[in-house]
Each structure stands twice: as C-alpha cells, then as structure tokens.
Amino acid sequence: MSLQNPVFIPGPTNMPESLRRACDMPTIDHRSDLFKDILHPARDGVKRVLKSATAEVFIFPSTGTGGWETAITNTLSPGDTVLAACNGMFSQKWIDMCQRHGLVVEIVETAWGEGIPADRFEGILTADTGHKIKAVLATHNETATGVRSDIAAVRAAMDAAGHPALLFVDGVSSIGSMPFEFDGWGVDVAVTGSQKGFMLPAGLGIAAFSAKAMEATKTGGLPRTYFDIQDMAKGYAANGYPYTPAVGLLNGLKTASDMLLAEGLDAVFARHTRIATGVRAAVAAWGLDLCAARPALYSDTVSAIRTPEGFDAGRIVAHASTRYGVAFGAGLGQVAGKVFRIGHLGSLTDVMMLSGLATAEMAMVDLGLNIRLGSGVAAAQEVYRSSAGQIALAAE
Numbered sequence: 001m002s003l004q005n006p007v008f009i010p011g012p013t014n015m016p017e018s019l020r021r022a023c024d025m026p027t028i029d030h031r032s033d034l035f036k037d038i039l040h041p042a043r044d045g046v047k048r049v050l051k052s053a054t055a056e057v058f059i060f061p062s063t064g065t066g067g068w069e070t071a072i073t074n075t076l077s078p079g080d081t082v083l084a085a086c087n088g089m090f091s092q093k094w095i096d097m098c099q100r101h102g103l104v105v106e107i108v109e110t111a112w113g114e115g116i117p118a119d120r121f122e123g124i125l126t127a128d129t130g131h132k133i134k135a136v137l138a139t140h141n142e143t144a145t146g147v148r149s150d151i152a153a154v155r156a157a158m159d160a161a162g163h164p165a166l167l168f169v170d171g172v173s174s175i176g177s178m179p180f181e182f183d184g185w186g187v188d189v190a191v192t193g194s195q196k197g198f199m200l201p202a203g204l205g206i207a208a209f210s211a212k213a214m215e216a217t218k219t220g221g222l223p224r225t226y227f228d229i230q231d232m233a234k235g236y237a238a239n240g241y242p243y244t245p246a247v248g249l250l251n252g253l254k255t256a257s258d259m260l261l262a263e264g265l266d267a268v269f270a271r272h273t274r275i276a277t278g279v280r281a282a283v284a285a286w287g288l289d290l291c292a293a294r295p296a297l298y299s300d301t302v303s304a305i306r307t308p309e310g311f312d313a314g315r316i317v318a319h320a321s322t323r324y325g326v327a328f329g330a331g332l333g334q335v336a337g338k339v340f341r342i343g344h345l346g347s348l349t350d351v352m353m354l355s356g357l358a359t360a361e362m363a364m365v366d367l368g369l370n371i372r373l374g375s376g377v378a379a380a381q382e383v384y385r386s387s388a389g390q391i392a393l394a395a396e
C-alpha cells in the first residue's frame with residue numbers, strides 16, 4: 001500500500017492535516033494546569049457529538065474494545081444476563097467478551113446482513129418478568145456486514161416490554177458519521193474509539209454513561225481496575241487522570257469534535273449519506289449485491305460487497321494493495337472471502353471516493369470479473385454531480 005493514497009477501510013480512517021497537527025504536541029506535564037484545557041473540552045465535545053445534555057464521558061488510552069469492557073465491567077455483576085443479537089463479527093466479539101467475563105448471554109442468532117430484530121427482543125424482554133436481563137447490547141453499525149440497526153426501535157421494544165434493563169450501544173463505526181441520539185434513544189452506555197468517525201489515530205476508547213448507568217456502577221460490577229470509571233471520575237474532578245493520559249490524542253479529540261460541530265452534524269451526516277449513495281450506485285452498476293439485506297439497513301459508513309459465487313473476495317483486497325497501493329477491507333468471520341468492504345467514513349470527499357471506486361474497478365477487471373471499467377465510477381459521478389456537497393473538510 002502507498003502512503004499517498006487515501007485508505008478505504010472502515011477504520012482507521014484518513015486523518016485531516018489539522019488533526020495530525022493537533023495530536024503532535026510537545027510533552028506537557030499532565031498534572032499541570034495546561035491539561036484541564038484539553039481534558040474538559042475533549043469530554044464536552046464528545047458529549048455534543050453524542051447529542052447528550054447529561055452523559056458522563058470517560059476516555060481511556062485504549063480502543064473501542066476497551067469501551068465495550070468499560071460498559072460491562074462497571075455496571076454488571078458475575079452471573080448477570082444480557083441480551084444481544086449476533087449479526088456480524090463485531091456483535092459476536094462483544095458477546096464473546098461478555099461470556100469471558102462470566103455473564104450469561106441470551107443470544108438472538110440473526111443472519112449476517114440483517115439488523116437487530118427489535119420485535120424478537122420485545123418478545124424476550126416481555127417474557128422476562130423476573131427481570132433477569134440486566135442489559136441489552138446493540139451494535140448500531142455492524143462494520144463486518146455494512147448493516148445499520150435501528151436503535152430507536154430497540155429502545156421502543158424495551159419500553160413496550162416495560163423492561164428496566166440498561167441499553168448499551170456500540171457506536172464505534174457510527175458515532176460522528178451517522179445520526180446518533182444518546183438522549184433521544186435513551187442510551188445508557190455508548191461506546192466508540194478515536195480512529196473512525198473522529199478521524200484520529202487509534203488509541204482512545206470512549207464510553208459515555210447515562211445517569212441510570214452511573215447509578216448501576218454503585219451496586220454492580222465485575223473485577224476492573226484500569227477501566228474503573230469511579231477512579232476516572234475522581235481523576236477528572238481533580239483535572240487529571242488516575243494514570244498517564246494520552247495527551248496528544250485528547251487534544252486531537254477536542255479538535256475533531258470542534259471540526260465536526262463546525263461543519264455541522266447534519267452536514268456531516270448528509271456528506272456521509274451522499275458519498276455512500278455514490279458507492280451504492282457503483283455497486284449496482286457493477287451488477288453486484290451488498291451484504292446488507294435491504295435499503296433500510298444500508299450503512300452510510302461501510303459497504304460490504306458480495307462477489308460472485310466461487311470467487312475469493314480477498315483477492316480484490318490483496319491485489320488493490322499490492323498493485324495500486326490502495327487499502328480496502330477484507331471480509332471477516334462468516335463472510336470472509338465472500339465480501340470485500342469499502343469504508344466510506346471520516347475525512348472523505350466525493351473526489352477521493354471516486355478514486356477508490358476507480359481502483360476497485362481496476363482490481364476487479366484485472367482479476368477477470370465481468371465488470372466494465374468506468375461503469376461504477378460513472379454511476380457515482382452522476383450522484384455526486386447532482387448533489388454536490390460542501391467541501392468543508394477540504395477547506396481546512
């Protein structure tokens with residue numbers, strides 16, 4: 001792969017120059033006065049991106065996986081039951097983490113390509129009259145399949161069942177790129193990382209807690225030290241950390257939130273929808289199908305594209321990398337070899353996306369797939385021409 005080309009993987013995403021500069025700081029003493037002017041705005045920025053008035057935001061030197069662990073270990077106790085759908089590699093890994101922590105997971109097996117079945121959740125929660133289920137886990141955007149689930153529908157199912165479980169949402173590949181309503185959806189813990197919608201290097205795990213989730217930390221809890229939010233909250237109250245913070249990344253996070261809010265969250269989401277619509281037009285022009293089962297489930301941050309039966313989709317990813325220096329995402333788990341993924345989130349313009357589609361076409365033609373050069377690009381060009389977006393990101 002080349003250092004000059006953009007990446008088209010669904011994280012880590014391309015970094016705008018301004019964010020690279022924001023992360024590149026001289027060493028400061030994190031116990032000095034300087035740190036609070038990075039720490040508190042970084043936390044506040046995340047809160048605004050999450051559209052929450054009240055969430056407590058905790059930021060660990062970690063990644064999204066650490067955010068998952070923060071959610072479960074601070075609120076749940078050994079032997080507690082959680083409810084989760086398994087519809088892709090990321091939901092599967094979060095379930096595996098719960099099991100390794102001694103939680104009982106009521107797994108709703110779901111086809112890869114489908115979203116969270118809120119109606120089945122409602123049935124299970126309604127039947128759970130003893131309220132054994134303590135938390136519902138929901139992967140908002142299943143990055144392995146390019147499926148966006150309806151979190152408002154999951155909340156509605158919980159409410160319809162009159163069930164008091166906490167709602168934990170993995171927003172690692174949606175937050176900052178697609179609409180996310182922490183307060184509006186009644187989310188109790190939202191999890192993300194720095195390297196996707198926030199356009200930063202990997203290195204921060206982010207978990208935002210509702211008042212109800214904060215309350216649960218007082219009674220519940222699995223063994224934890226590094227991810228203990230009470231220790232972290234004490235640190236924050238004294239303008240610091242219980243250990244050494246990743247100061248440069250936090251400064252980057254503060255700047256990233258400022259950038260997203262300056263562009264306007266609605267404009268950011270519209271840009272992602274427009275770019276994704278162009279990608280989907282290209283996929284249709286190639287005569288290929290998405291892994292996502294129907295339009296309501298299409299993700300605006302990643303498309304998983306099925307290749308013809310008998311063709312190893314991984315070859316496209318390998319060939320694009322070695323021949324053209326461009327990175328696409330491979331298929332994961334159950335869909336390994338069956339799909340390749342185009343990531344289209346973060347710092348991306350229409351024109352960058354066209355270069356990715358053009359590269360995918362060259363790779364597929366090189367490998368003998370029956371695709372006409374320029375067909376997908378032309379389809380995307382029509383989308384981008386007819387809905388020209390603001391070039392807010394490119395202007396910085």
Ligand SMILES: *Cc1c(COP(=O)(O)O)cnc(C)c1O
Nearest residue numbers: 063064065090141143172173193
């Ligand atoms: C990337 C991703 C993760 C894992 O995050 P890491 O930062 O790699 O630990 C979890 N969930 C989803 C949906 C993701 O896309």
